[in-house]
Amino acid sequence: MSFVTHEVSNQVPELLPLDFWLADPVLREAVARYAPTAKLDVLQSYGKLCGGELSEAGFLANRYKPVLRTHDRFGHRIDQVEFHPAYHQLMRAAVEHGVHSHAWISPEPGGHVVRAALSYLHHQAEAGTSCPLTMTFAGIPVLRAGGAAVAPFLERAVSLKYEGEDRPALEKTGITLGMGMTEKQGGSDVRANSTRAESIGEGWYELTGHKWFFSAPMCDAFLVLAQAEAGLTCFLLPRWRPNGARNAIRIQRLKDKLGNWANASSEVEFAAATAYRLGDEGRGVGTILEMVSLTRLDCMLGSAAEMRRALVEAIHHSRHRRAFGHVLGDHSLMRSVLADLALESEAHTQLAMRVAAAVDAAPRDAGQAALARVATAIGKYWICKRAPVTVNEAQECLGGAGYVEESILPRLFRESPLNSIWEGCGNIQCLDVLRALTREAGVVEALQNELAAAAGEHPAFDLHCRALGQQLDEAKRDPEQAQASARRLTEHLALGLQASLMLRLADRDSADAFCRTRLGGEGGRSFGVLPNGLSRERMIDSALPDFA
Structure with missing residues (x-):
């Protein structure tokens, strides 16, 4: 006896793989117009990746959400977020193609245009990973103004190497940057921030307080705002202290968000966390x-x-x-x-x-x-x-x-x-x-x-x-x-x-x-x-x- 009641018909064939670059005349014309001397090989190769294996990885990275591990099995505080391997696959491909840094390492005019096109292509494959990539891209000019103390972080932030392991930033060849501005009591009104910064000498401070939205908490370093003696000030806060010990960044929980599932967003507390001042005190904004x-x-x-x-x-x-x-x-x-x-x-x-x-x-x-x-x-x-x-x-x-x-x-x-x-x-x-x-x-x-x-x-x-x-x-x-x-x-x-x-x-x-x-x-x-x-x-x- 057959239990087949119908045949599958009138179904749409699979769209992927699709070359996102080749299939987008508007994007290609915009790059040709605004970056006429740019080499297109990076966009051509990345368009194929985004419309192929990276789109497949995007489904996996969203199906298996990040998981917070506050402690190891022995009771030590570790504050780690575990991701599905597809997340790291997406991040590795993006970093290797310069989604985070092409604008800063490209020698000719048009670097921002090409990087924008790379970001546009990547976002169509998976949007959550765009968060740490964007913050790394946007944080680089701030680090450039930070002087010799942050030069090693800058060098690694523009690198085309992705290393997702949780270890000190300066032991890596490539790092990502996050950001922490928002606090419970202030939201967009960052001047209401209450996190305190106490100087410990030579540009280093200890931060005590909280952040209500702290995106991509497994980044290697973060740009944060805190109240120093002269007012709201910007700091570079690494996940690991200069002496190789874990920094005092305590992840309280991950946000249960409507979307953006592949990316971890968190609430954190700082318990005298070590950070380096960027810019003058009181000039954080x-x-x-x-x-x-x-x-x-x-x-x-x-x-x-x-x-x-x-x-x-x-x-x-x-x-x-x-x-x-x-x-x-x-x-x-x-x-x-x-x-x-x-x-x-x-x-x-x-x-x-x-x-x-x-x-x-x-x-x-x-x-x-x-x-x-x-x-x-x-x-x-x-x-x-x-x-x-x-x-x-x-x-x-x-x-x-x-x-x-x-x-x-x-x-x-x-x-x-x-x-x-x-x-x-x-x-x-x-x-x-x-x-x-x-x-x-x-x-x-x-x-x-x-x-x-x-x-x-x-x-x-x-x-x-x-x-x-x-x-x-x-x-x-x-x-x-x-x-x-x-x-x-x-x-x-x-x-x-x-x-x-x-x-x-x-x-x-x-x-x-x-x-x-x-x-x-x-x-x-x-x-x-x-x-x-x-x-x-x-x-x-x-x-x-x-x-x-």
Whole structure:
């Protein structure tokens, strides 16, 4: 007797392996534009890895979450976090390809652009490991200003060697950096921090207090803030003391998070932990500010990457699944949704890579430095804010299959709110935008120049820019009202910057559709509301060539 009741049919073939670099025309064009002299071999090889074995490792690293071991079996305090081997596989590949350090070791202009592309590719394979990679990347310029005492840490932080074992940093050839700013009583208000720092001589201090969010606690050293005699100060806190003993960093517990499962986030206490001062006492926020700015860049890159990966899954599904007598992607309404998702993804990738290019040019160009300063906060707010709704729409394209853990879509959806929260929630970013616009020289001019590059290209864009000018004038006249309206202003600035980029860099249909739907009022509150007369098929195929 046979118990087979059906045959498996109308199922979508496996997407992976997919070369994430080759399959992404928008990313490749952005790198060619902003880093024309860069060697692409590292991106070509990493795109294949990310769309192959690293994506497979990402599933394992999230299925088997990190585990905290506070003590060994003999009762000794060890404060170790154990990871699945897939986590170390992901970290090793990323470090060897310079995801954390390419911007600092690349000799030619464009290093930040290539590193941004590497981070974008890696995030599509696994987002949790992006946390220690980002913090290492962003912490390096802070260490560069730290002098001879921290030079050995700097040398190892830019290394292309990954060593995940728990032993003193200076016994390793490569290390990773973490960060600890947030405390229970203050959250984003770091000036309310209560951790105390007592000098023990020659730049070394002992820290006593706590951190409420202490990400990637198995990193080799951490940038932390604590109150010294002259005020809030930045310190480098190694996991092991200079004498080779374990430092007094006590991991209380790991956070039970909505997503970001492969990465360990923790609560810790310091019991006279040894740390080295970076910068002057009382200048902690100013010292760590560059690190914060760079981690915000990676927040927008990560959110853009999540939307990209969700889009790829949706397009691939629609090309193979049949429904109501046709291939899903042949239904005109589904084409409208996919084309709109492609439009959204491209605009976010364009803005994220443009900010990376401004960061790259900032040391040589004051105008680009000013643009990077304000566009980082604008992009951090808007790109990260759009990730959850975009990923969810892509889930709908797969139906029930997009809600099942065998797909990557549930993991992407759990991940999607994180970047809007990490490194300052939406209100923090909008207040930062206001601060830059009203207090920092050259910022308004830099924005105006960037917008003016597409002047006259589309009537909806020109109207939007005129309205933006009025909003900026109002913000200067009435600071209290400007704060109440800061989200509207930041959103409009983000859409203006994206439209300017789309008009200059995207194909005509995509640029026209973006301006008409995002600026001109012809779109809807959900995806798939596009004006007639657009080549939706071309917009979809431009996002993911049919060979994929």
